[in-house]
Amino acid sequence: MTTLLQKADRQLRSQGGRMTSQRRIILEALDCLNCHPTAEEVYDTVKLRDQSINLSTVYRTLRWLEQEGLISARRFAEDGRQDRFDPMLPSEHYHFLCTECKEVIEFDHPAIESICSSFEQNSRAAVQSVSFVLYGLCPNCQSRRKN
Amino acid sequence: MTTLLQKADRQLRSQGGRMTSQRRIILEALDCLNCHPTAEEVYDTVKLRDQSINLSTVYRTLRWLEQEGLISARRFAEDGRQDRFDPMLPSEHYHFLCTECKEVIEFDHPAIESICSSFEQNSRAAVQSVSFVLYGLCPNCQSRRKN
DNA sequence: TAGTTATTGCAAATCGTTTGCAGTAACAGG
DNA sequence: CCTGTTACTGCAAACGATTTGCAATAACTA
Ligand SMILES: [Mn+2]
Ligand SMILES: [Mn+2]
Ligand SMILES: [Zn+2]
Ligand SMILES: [Zn+2]
Numbered sequence: 256m257t258t259l260l261q262k263a264d265r266q267l268r269s270q271g272g273r274m275t276s277q278r279r280i281i282l283e284a285l286d287c288l289n290c291h292p293t294a295e296e297v298y299d300t301v302k303l304r305d306q307s308i309n310l311s312t313v314y315r316t317l318r319w320l321e322q323e324g325l326i327s328a329r330r331f332a333e334d335g336r337q338d339r340f341d342p343m344l345p346s347e348h349y350h351f352l353c354t355e356c357k358e359v360i361e362f363d364h365p366a367i368e369s370i371c372s373s374f375e376q377n378s379r380a381a382v383q384s385v386s387f388v389l390y391g392l393c394p395n396c397q398s399r400r401k402n
Numbered sequence: 403m404t405t406l407l408q409k410a411d412r413q414l415r416s417q418g419g420r421m422t423s424q425r426r427i428i429l430e431a432l433d434c435l436n437c438h439p440t441a442e443e444v445y446d447t448v449k450l451r452d453q454s455i456n457l458s459t460v461y462r463t464l465r466w467l468e469q470e471g472l473i474s475a476r477r478f479a480e481d482g483r484q485d486r487f488d489p490m491l492p493s494e495h496y497h498f499l500c501t502e503c504k505e506v507i508e509f510d511h512p513a514i515e516s517i518c519s520s521f522e523q524n525s526r527a528a529v530q531s532v533s534f535v536l537y538g539l540c541p542n543c544q545s546r547r548k549n
Numbered sequence: 550t551a552g553t554t555a556t557t558g559c560a561a562a563t564c565g566t567t568t569g570c571a572g573t574a575a576c577a578g579g
Numbered sequence: 580c581c582t583g584t585t586a587c588t589g590c591a592a593a594c595g596a597t598t599t600g601c602a603a604t605a606a607c608t609a
Contacts, residue, residue, distance in 0.1 A: 420586095458590080459589075483597090
């Protein structure tokens with residue numbers, strides 16, 4: 256399993272880009288920050304290692320990774336209006352967002368694809384991408400609420 | 403079929419609110435503006451009837467309608483970061499957004515609900531709401547692109 | 550080791566939306 | 580109708596998330 260840092264390095268090499276210390280720190284943060292962080296969350300993590308790094312550098316790096324197809328930006332409702340960044344997995348997947356703690360759970364379901372094709376047939380529209388997001392309470396927040 | 407204007411009127415009456423000329427114009431705009439307008443689109447429409455109406459009044463009215471459960475706000479990816487407003491239909495439904503002309507097509511599919519319950523069982527999370535959005539090209543934009 | 554230029558930090562701009570405030574106009578009651 | 584109370588308005592300024600212009604810096608190349 257190749258890390259984001261490795262993928263980005265290869266990408267940079269092939270286009271005359273430069274691997275800066277800031278980029279390395281951001282990429283390493285993304286690699287160990289498991290889930291679906293906001294830019295602020297990445298920024299907070301990265302600042303622990305380099306106090307002088309700037310939020311706009313974080314954004315520029317994230318947007319570059321997005322352009323290169325190495326991560327994708329997602330915007331969930333019921334989660335303010337900030338973007339969350341998702342390491343691009345090899346397979347399509349969908350999300351559950353806990354409205355309380357903002358935890359994201361990924362899942363997949365075979366029926367989703369067939370819903371798309373049945374919609375395509377009925378509407379004659381061409382589907383290019385799918386966003387399926389469930390909102391609710393994760394197991395933890397449910398039990399926390401009962402108390 | 404009761405119009406939004408009628409529903410809002412009833413709601414206002416029951417809570418000491420006032421039916422102003424601005425609200426009437428906005429509600430009438432929403433009633434004939436068929437689909438899923440942004441606040442700006444509503445604003446542009448109402449300005450034709452009342453030059454002096456203010457964008458913040460449009461927002462305040464839309465948010466009030468949202469709170470009253472008469473419309474809902476939706477945020478689609480690939481559509482900038484503005485909200486779109488959806489007259490609350492009696493039944494749950496889902497959306498297709500044309501990435502080119504921003505037309506919205508509504509649809510439903512019986513399998514969607516069973517996907518939710520199967521996710522609930524596997525994850526032990528409690529699903530409260532669902533957002534299912536397809537992105538792609540509507541029939542019109544497809545043929546326009548072929549030429 | 551020096552030169553080219555991609556990348557940075559910073560501050561200011563942007564975009565969609567919200568808010569504080571003083572003035573205006575609904576509408577209830579006389 | 581007239582009047583008083585106060586919900587609602589327009590305006591301007593604040594907002595949060597993100598983007599951008601620019602001059603200084605630091606990767607890489609040769
Ligand atoms: Mn994901
Ligand atoms: Mn709709
Ligand atoms: Zn939770
Ligand atoms: Zn279209």
